[in-house]
Amino acid sequence: MTDAAQRAAEILKEHRQSIDRLDAILVYTLAERFKHTQAVGQLKAAHDLPPSDPDREARQMARLDQLAKEADLDPDLAKKFLNFIISEVIRHHEKLQSQ
Numbered sequence: 379m380t381d382a383a384q385r386a387a388e389i390l391k392e393h394r395q396s397i398d399r400l401d402a403i404l405v406y407t408l409a410e411r412f413k414h415t416q417a418v419g420q421l422k423a424a425h426d427l428p429p430s431d432p433d434r435e436a437r438q439m440a441r442l443d444q445l446a447k448e449a450d451l452d453p454d455l456a457k458k459f460l461n462f463i464i465s466e467v468i469r470h471h472e473k474l475q476s477q
Contacts, residue, residue, distance in 0.1 A: 411463070412470075419471035429471030435464055 379387070422429060439457060446456035 423474040
């Protein structure tokens with residue numbers, strides 16, 4: 379392996395280690411977020427509140443759009459990610475209300 383290829387391999391390894399650490403952060407962050415949304419779902423179920431809140435969801439989308447732009451992240455990717463999370467949260471809230 380040439381010196382340039384060896385250096386490239388070292389840089390690749392460093393990037394992958396960072397990506398692995400960031401993946402762990404994402405998983406633990408999602409777990410923490412879902413603990414709170416589960417508590418919200420239990421509160422909503424106990425007080426017969428609707429599982430979704432379209433006004434809050436719209437505010438969150440606008441907020442996420444701004445955050446994505448500030449972070450130099452594709453806002454469409456951020457919105458897809460949040461849409462997935464919101465749909466999972468609503469599904470959990472509906473499940474809690476049907477129990």
